[in-house]
Amino acid sequence: MAYRDRLQQRLEETGRPLRVGLVGAGQMGTGLAAQLLRMPGITLSAVFDVQHERAVEALTQAGVDPQDAADAESGAAIIEGGGSVALGGLDLLDRLPLDVVVEATGVPEVAVQVAVRALAGGIDVATLTVEADVTVGRYLAELARQSGAIYSVCRGDEPVETKILVDYARDLNFEVICAGKGKNNPLDPLANPDTLAERAVTKQMNPKMLTSFVDGSKAMIEMASLANTTGLGVSTTGMHGPPSTVPTLHQTFALKEDGGVLDRPGVVDYCTGPVAPGVFVVIRTEDPYVHHEMSYLQMGEGPYFALYRPYHLASIEAPLTVYEMVLDRRASLVTEHWNAEVGAQAKRDLKVGDTIDGIGGYTVRGLIEDAEEFAGQGHVPLGVLAGARLVRDVPVGQTLSYDDVELVEDSLVVRMRRIQEQMDAADAETPKLVDLRTSLPG
Template identity: 70%
Template sequence: MSYRTRLQQRLEETGRPLRVGLVGSGQMGRGFAAQLLKMPGINLSVVFDVDRARAEEAFTQAGVKPSSVTDTDAAITAIENDESVALSNVDEVGALPLDVLVEATGVPDVGARTAVEALSSGMDYATLNVEQDVTVGRYMLQLAKESGQLYSVCRGDEPVETKILVDFARDLNFEIICAGKGKNNPLDPYATPDKLAAEAAQKKMNPKMLCEFVDGSKAMIEMAALANTTGLEMSKRGMYGPASTVPTLHDTFRLQEDGGVLDRPGVVDYCIGPVAPGVFVVVRSDDPYVVHEMSYLSMGPGPYFSLYRPYHLASIEAPLTVYEMALDRTPSHTSEHWTSEVGAEAKRDLKAGEVITGIGTDTIRGVADKADDFLADGCVPLGVLAGARLTRDVPVDQMLTYDDVELDESSLIVQMRRHQEALARGEQAPTLAELREAFRRR
């Protein structure tokens, strides 16, 4: 039975729609809102944005007029009356009568803050913020289990859609050689928002978001998230990123001994070329009859075959995660494994005393790595570097380590990363209640 039908049945049985909140009404948030508002049996009860007018636009673009209330008590009443509200103060989200909170800012610290509030208040929490997941996803999963609620990365982005292909291949008992994505933009590891300003304006994008795509950071983040949800490994630091086409995927991503780029099976990687915006899994079979059948089905001569989905619909598909969580009590994507990390390389010579301006800027770019190598080299996660101050010079193209920076220890995402690292060492970490109380005392 379709989710559309089941949501309608839920509405008839409970007498009220599923209440969803959204944090962030930029490009991703607005796409999510537009699609969600088309579904019966569900209400986008609140949109939070630092620019309240932009939050209102997320409703009005879909023909919904939000209530004019701005304070929390009035917002509670409006939501209980199945109205929609636009608010700017996300710190009050825990007081609202919501079933699911969706976060779409792309800012790891905002994601951490809203996740703690939502889970503490009995809401399920879904995020389009993969940057947050690759930074503290393992700790987030523990906090969600403790709360009895669900945490999930949203459908639509490449990690979740590729995971679905990986699960399909595993259910068919194929050997996974490589899973990955086609990169949407030509790679320029030294891209800056200023250089991309005109292109960003043409595409109606935030220049920092476009910069994160072009400099490769987003691909690194997404493939690390894919590795951590499937248990696959990072192919190598920075990945291979070869050129490929859809018909040649199974030739490109085969083992080196068979003419491909990979030194071992069971990895994630990406490619440049007309594979984007699709995702893929390259598999192998040693069964002669299976190889014969796959060849008969026009999948190639074998023993390598590629499974390919030619699209991912980003925020347009993200509502599917809300439906899965609410109706099936199942997350779409969690970091059940920890095989990969994302660190940062300097885009230019950085000087002691400089402040790192974060993802999608002129200072650093994301670089994915095998978790063990990352830990052994003392690398610092990309997601905690916004606002960090350099303690010494770092030359261009060098990976940043904890010794290179002084982190903003007041940041919740930094604190949560410290707790996740403590868990990895077998130590105790704060409970959800303790974490929330410590944050509210700040």
């Protein structure tokens, strides 16, 4: 039965719609809200945004009359009466009668605060901020287990859609050689919001967001997420990122001895060229008859073949995760391995006292690495660096280590990363969800 039919059935059985809360009313959140409310049996019960007027606008654009709530009691009464609230802060989040919270801020610190609050309230959490999952995904998965609720990265972005292809290939017993995505923009590691200002205006994009695409940070983060959910490895630091086309994917991402760029199978990578906005998996079969059948079905000459999905629909597809969580009680993507990390490479010569401005900024860009090598080098994750202060000079092109920076230690994402790094120690005591929640204001 389709999700649409099952949602209608749920509405008839429970007598009330699925109550969804949205945190972050920017481009992604507003797009998700518009698509979500096209389905029966769903209501957008609450929108949270630091700019209260954006929360109001998101509900209004979705055809919902927004109301304000002074406290948890009044907010709960509005929601239980079928209304929707627009809120500027997160204080009430885990005290409202919500079934699912969708986090769409793109800010790792906010994303983990939302997850902790919601899970502590027994509310399922779907996030579009894959940057947070790449940084503390293992710990978030553990907190979800403690709570009995579900935590998941959302459908629609490349990690989940590529994972679906990987699962499909493995279910057919193909060997997965490489999984990845097409990158829209040629790589410019030193790009910043100033150099991309005109292009951002043309594309009607936030310059920092465009910078995170062009300097490669987003591709590094997405492919690290893919590695950590599928168990695939990192092809090489920064990945190869060769040019390719859809018809030549199976040749580009073959092993070196067969004319491709890879020195081993079972890795993640990306390519430039007319493969974007699609995702792909390059597979191999040595079985003569399967090889024959694949060739007969016009999948290529083999033994390498490419499975390709020509699109990903970002926030438009994200509601699928909400349906999956509520109706099937499963996550679309959760960290099951720890094979990849995303560090920070200096975009310019950084000096003592400089402050890191985060993803898509002027100071650093994301760089994917093998997790063991990353830890061995003492590198610091990109996701904890916002607001960090340099305590040593770092030349352009060098990857930052913990010794190079003073982190904002009272931020939640930094505290959670410290905990995650100790989780595998024999004597480690992983702090409980309730302890983390108690440490947050409100």
